[in-house]
Amino acid sequence: MENATLKLRGMSCASCARSVEDAIASVPGVNECSVNFGAEQATVDYDPRKTDLQTIQDAVDAAGYSAYPIQEQNLMAGEDDEEKRYRQQELQDLQQKVTVGGIIGAVLVIGSLPMMTGLDIPFIPTWLHNPWLQLVLTTPVQFWCGYSFYVNTWKAFKRHAATMDTLIALGTSAAYFYSLFATLFPGFFIAQGLMPDVYYETAAVVITLILLGRLFENRAKGQTSEAIRKLIGLQAKTARLIRNGREIDVPIEQVEIGDVVLVRPGEKIPVDGEVVNGTSTVDEAMVTGESIPVKKQPGDEVIGATINKTGSFKFRATRVGKDTVLAQIVQLVQQAQGSKAPIQRLADQVTGWFVPAVIAIAILTFILWYNFMGNVTLALITTVGVLIIACPCALGLATPTSVMVGTGKGAENGILIKGAESLEIAHQLQTIVLDKTGTITQGKPTVTDFLTVKGTANGNEIKLIQLAASVERNSEHPLAEAVVRYAESQQVPLADVKDFEAIAGSGVQGIVANRFVQIGTQRWMEELGIYTQELKSKKERLEYLGKTAVWLAVDGEIKGLIGIADAIKPTSTQAVKALQKLGLEVVMLTGDNRRTAESIAREVGITRVLAEVRPDQKAATVQKIQAEGKVVAMVGDGINDAPALAQADVGIAIGTGTDVAIAASDITLISGDLQGIVTAIQLSRATIRNIRQNLFFAFIYNIAGIPIAAGILFPIFGWLLNPIIAGAAMAFSSVSVVSNALRLRNFQPKV
Secondary structure, eight states: OEEEEEEEESOOSHHHHHHHHHHHHTSTTEEEEEEETTTTEEEEEEOTTTOOHHHHHHHHHHTTOEEEEOOGGGGGGOSOHHHHHHHHHHHHHHHHHHHHHHHHHHHHHHHHHHHHHOOOOTTSOGGGGOHHHHHHHHHHIIIIITHHHHHHHHHHHHTTOOOHHHHHHHHHHHHHHHHHHHHHOHHHHHHTTOOOOOOHHHHHHHHHHHHHHHHHHHHHHHHHTHHHHHHHHHSOSEEEEEETTEEEEEEGGGOOTTOEEEEOTTOBOOSEEEEEEOOEEEEOHHHHOOOSOEEEOTTOEEOTTOEEOSOOEEEEEEEOGGGSHHHHHHHHHHHHHHSOOTTHHHHHHHHHHHHHHHHHHHHHHHHHHHHHHOOHHHHHHHHHHHHHHTOTHHHHHHHHHHHHHHHHHHHHTTEEEOOHHHHHHHTTOOEEEEEIIIIIEEEEEEEEEEEESSTTGGGHHHHHHHHHHHHHTTOOOHHHHHHHHHHHHTTOOOOOOEEEEEETTTEEEEEETTEEEEEEOHHHHHHTTOOOGGGHHHHHHHHHTTOEEEEEEETTEEEEEEEEEEEEOTTHHHHHHHHHHTTOEEEEEOSSOHHHHHHHHHHHTOOEEEOSOOGGGHHHHHHHHHHTTOOEEEEEOSSTTHHHHHHSSEEEEEOOSSOOOGGGOSEEESSSOTHHHHHHHHHHHHHHHHHHHHHHHHHHHHHHHHHHHTTTTTTTOGGGGOHHHHHHHHHHHHHHHHHHHHGGGGOOOOO
């Protein structure tokens, strides 16, 4: 299966999105399709052996719309020139039509005031409400400004469907052609004792109001993609390369893997890479969310688009173009903004039958009014009002606009949300399962204690550190690296080692300065017949404190005990408390021994500990928690914990800035700060709350609006029957929904 994202054109409402979705889904070989009206995108999973993108595009064209694939290689370029021109032209066209319609509509309304009020208004000349003049003024509004409504209605008719444009075209055409008939044949009405009233202003003003609503809507929807534009804008435009001993500035697109790049203080780092020379501090807040600059030295990785602060350094480019961390973030945010939340299915189902139902209600309204009141004018305006006010545009915008703003806001806070479904499930979470190593802790063992049998007298400790670190330097074990780093921090010189040997699961040994050195577990020491009782109580104390005890023997005798611990991240305790404050159960899951795990758990405030769980058992353990009826999130490094991340309802990967572990998780925290989990859940709850508000307003608007337009309140509020009121209300509903979604841009995490 392959996945593609298509940019769509020609959609005007939620019903259009449904039509495009049905057209794509009907193509043989398409496995799944999701159309996002707010993002104007379609995400398609298809079998390349059965179909291709061109066939899918042809199906969209046949449905009356157009589509083209969003190319991954152009990801960091933002909107291409053609797309920008199309958007600018669309906006300019709307502005022109709204201006013309607004001016003509205002003239028509003023001219119709005597008819509407039944009064003779002196300052309005009689020729201004002449039906023939109003016909001349209204016709360009009806057929030029309203041209798109007719085109889209015809497209929908050809595929036996009806959309919002169908309602607008039917409603305004009814008002226009009724007025035209009254203008051409006034005697027909007079013969029946009726006034040949015309409603040209209704058709013109309703079309103008709908277009005005779309103009505001398009501008507001453009703001929902602000996060994408901000991210793309972060990247540097040029890079300073070192080639043949010379410094040259080149566009960022020309940087290749392996190039050596020079970065000076205050400059943006152009691409991802590894420092080869120099030291500095780098502000990575724009990508990772970490506010404190990070020290960089040879061997450290740097992220493109971050800002170099203090020193100059050179780095070798390791990722360029679409492979950089920033490009992956942009791609992920785009995918999330184009995805569909489960809560949106309700709105989709409604819009599927809504338009045909409204047309049926409008016909019934006309029949009832004409039969019971015998007034064709009232029957007409109530029918037009029903058609206009019932447009389900607000329903179609309710969910995608909130999702777009929510996922974009997440990216600004260093939280990458893979899709709308993950965003929705996150607000339902009850249990957070935290992996210990690298999640709660730094994931980098550090020597905290170096205990010897004879103490520190006569430089004994320094000598033992030298012996231990010299042997451990030959090992790749993380604990060995901790011992070597400790020796370096103490400025202890290392010696050569002979006959080095690593015994799997036990320890290492070798000869240093004619001394036979062995470093490893207590069990191994006892198997070798080495007496360990002298330091047993100290070993138990270390383990009680959550530290790993490593034994050091020289020439067959125990000489020391090394305490190694994985330090807790500074924000872990605060994050755990914040999660518990949100009403969530926090569980620690680790393969470490129970004593160490419980010590760490006590320190951060976790009461439920699942220790000594092998990596292949973690997924089953998460499944057991789910069997308790809990909605579970698993938090891990995204690679070693991949099965558990996949099993959980929501998988949250702790990234490091250079490895975002996108494939393994539903949500990725670019920084290693657990506070990001709290922010992600708060953002999820805020977004779902926003979506529910939007859906409530959209549903209430339609449920209340249709009967009002049909005349249920006529005896009290007869003026509400005016289709102009219906048009204004419909336009306002769509704009209000988008505006409410944009409030999410003000989201701030609560610590």
